[in-house]
Structures are given as structure tokens and as C-alpha cells.
Amino acid sequence: MNLCDLGTIKQIMAAHGLTFRKEFGQNFLTRRTVVEDIADNCCDDENSTILEIGPGIGALTQELALRFRRVIALEIDRGLIPVLHGTLAEYDNIELHNGDVMETDLAELLAPAFAEGKVSVCANLPYYITTPILMKLLESGLPFDSITVMVQAEVAARLTAAAGSGDYGAITAVLGYYGRAERLFTVSAGNFVPPPKVNSAGVRIDLWKERPWQPWSEEIFFRTVKAAFEQRRKTLVNALSSGFSELGKEAITEAVTACGHRPDIRGEKLDVAQFVALSDRLYDLRAGK
Ligand code: SAM
Numbered sequence: 001m002n003l004c005d006l007g008t009i010k011q012i013m014a015a016h017g018l019t020f021r022k023e024f025g026q027n028f029l030t031r032r033t034v035v036e037d038i039a040d041n042c043c044d045d046e047n048s049t050i051l052e053i054g055p056g057i058g059a060l061t062q063e064l065a066l067r068f069r070r071v072i073a074l075e076i077d078r079g080l081i082p083v084l085h086g087t088l089a090e091y092d093n094i095e096l097h098n099g100d101v102m103e104t105d106l107a108e109l110l111a112p113a114f115a116e117g118k119v120s121v122c123a124n125l126p127y128y129i130t131t132p133i134l135m136k137l138l139e140s141g142l143p144f145d146s147i148t149v150m151v152q153a154e155v156a157a158r159l160t161a162a163a164g165s166g167d168y169g170a171i172t173a174v175l176g177y178y179g180r181a182e183r184l185f186t187v188s189a190g191n192f193v194p195p196p197k198v199n200s201a202g203v204r205i206d207l208w209k210e211r212p213w214q215p216w217s218e219e220i221f222f223r224t225v226k227a228a229f230e231q232r233r234k235t236l237v238n239a240l241s242s243g244f245s246e247l248g249k250e251a252i253t254e255a256v257t258a259c260g261h262r263p264d265i266r267g268e269k270l271d272v273a274q275f276v277a278l279s280d281r282l283y284d285l286r287a288g289k
Pocket residue numbers: 024025026027028029053054055056057058059060074075076077099100101102124125126127129
């Protein structure tokens with residue numbers, strides 16, 4: 001059964017009395033080659049377990065099951081579970097769970113998979129909750145090998161932006177802290193049912209095996225990044241003066257210039273390494289050093 005065929009998708013949904021649920025971001029892929037491309041590009045090791053968030057009716061799940069040792073699929077919509085039991089019946093390497101990824105204890109869910117080998121994530125993400133899901137995966141501290149997601153094209157541009165460019169923001173710097181993000185391909189809205197309002201793009205994040213940076217305090221690092229982008233139009237010094245009001249503008253100016261930046265630089269010019277260096281300086285200042 002071709003789960004990307006528009007007629008088949010509509011027939012399956014109707015047979016189960018289901019409609020596409022907007023509140024769950026249900027835009028299903030209708031182009032087989034796109035599904036194959038995501039599955040082909042999400043992981044380099046066929047012995048891996050793949051966590052798929054939001055299998056829908058199982059189009060990508062099938063392709064993942066054909067390529068990798070095991071697939072753990074987590075779907076929030078209870079109505080899709082009987083559908084998936086049917087469409088995935090012939091695969092014995094798929095574990096299906098009904099639940100909200102934001103409420104799921106991923107460490108517990110994936111403990112056996114991590115005990116057996118590598119784990120990667122692959123998902124055509126629901127757009128309403130893309131960033132929270134990505135942040136949950138990254139902040140979980142779980143040693144995922146890679147995370148490949150289909151997201152809105154403009155989000156993909158932000159995730160993969162170079163420092164100094166207009167798309168570069170707090171999420172780019174935070175993502176760069178955890179891994180290296182690469183844009184894979186663009187997929188136009190017409191390849192989904194129902195079609196979303198915007199185009200999409202695939203992004204693959206390879207998590208650092210050994211993180212190239214070790215800030216003295218992660219908390220201060222993330223606070224520095226957040227403060228730097230909270231008021232984008234302001235200079236870095238002014239933005240940090242609001243975000244670290246306990247330090248005072250003079251000390252912050254000194255910290256920024258001591259890191260080799262002009263006092264009127266804006267936050268979007270700094271790459272991850274430069275944010276780490278600056279956050280260490282701010283850490284010292286707070287410690288009274
Ligand atoms: N994988 C299918 C495809 O590519 O055609 C469906 C992708 S659709 C964009 C997003 C899927 O995520 C839907 O099946 C939706 O029900 C599910 N979903 C939405 N929010 C979720 C959540 N918080 N946890 C788990 N699944 C979720």
C-alpha cells in the first residue's frame with residue numbers, strides 16, 4: 001500500500017472516521033521520493049534505532065523500518081493508533097507508542113535502545129511545536145547521534161544560519177552549542193495533505209560527540225545568548241545590560257571589549273565560541289573576579 005498516495009490517505013482516514021487534526025499539526029507527506037530522501041539522509045548507521053515523532057499513518061515509519069534496525073514511533077493522536085497497527089502490521093521492528101512527546105520520559109522510553117547501540121531521531125514535525133520539541137530533545141542530555149526534522153522553511157533557515165546573517169538568532173546559537181546543523185532540501189507545500197501555508201525543509205543536526213566548548217556555567221551561557229537576542233535592535237552591550245542588570249553597563253562594556261569586540265557590536269555577530277567566551281567573562285564578573 002502506498003501511504004503517500006493522496007487517494008489512499010483519504011480512504012484510510014475516512015475508513016477510520018478521522019479528519020486531519022489541525023491542532024496536532026497534521027500535514028501528511030504525499031510524495032514518496034521526499035519520504036525516501038528523509039529516511040535516506042537521517043542516519044548513517046543501519047544498526048541504529050530511530051525515534052520517530054508523529055508517524056501519522058506511517059509513511060515515513062515504513063521507510064525507516066526498511067532501512068534501520070528498529071523504529072520507535074510516538075504518536076499523540078489516539079485515533080491514528082489503530083490505523084498504524086494496520087499499515088505497519090508486516091514490520092516486526094517497529095515499536096508503537098501513543099503519547100505526547102512533550103510529556104514523555106524519553107530517557108525511560110529509549111533506555112533499552114541506548115543500551116543496544118546508537119539512537120537517532122527522524123520526524124516530519126508538527127509545526128505548532130517545532131522549537132519546543134527540538135529543545136526538549138537537545139536539553140534531554142540523551143546521546144542522540146543525529147536529529148533530522150522536516151520543519152517550516154523559514155525555521156530551517158534560522159536553524160542553519162551563519163553568525164552575522166539576518167536569520168541568525170538565539171535558537172541558532174543554542175543549536176550550534178549542541179551540534180552542527182545542515183539544511184538538506186526544500187519541499188514545497190503542495191507535497192503535503194492538507195497543504196500547509198508555507199514551504200518546508202529538511203534539517204539534519206549531528207550532535208557533537210565531544211562538545212567543542214565548555215562554558216564555566218551553562219546557565220550563564222544560555223542566559224547570555226537569550227539576553228543578546230531578546231532585544232535584537234539593541235547593541236549587545238545594551239541588550240546584556242537589561243539581561244544582566246545586576247552587573248551594570250560599565251562592567252558589561254568592559255567584558256564585551258575584553259573579548260575583542262567593538263562596544264557597538266550586535267549580538268547576531270557572535271558565533272557560539274564567542275558567546276561562550278563572553279559568558280565566561282560575565283560569569284567572572286558575577287563572581288566578583
Ligand atoms: N509522519 C507523518 C508524515 O510525514 O506524513 C505525519 C507528520 S505530521 C506533520 C505530524 C505528526 O505528529 C502527526 O501525526 C501528529 O498527530 C503528530 N503529533 C503532533 N503533536 C505531537 C506530539 N506532541 N507528540 C507526538 N506526536 C505529535
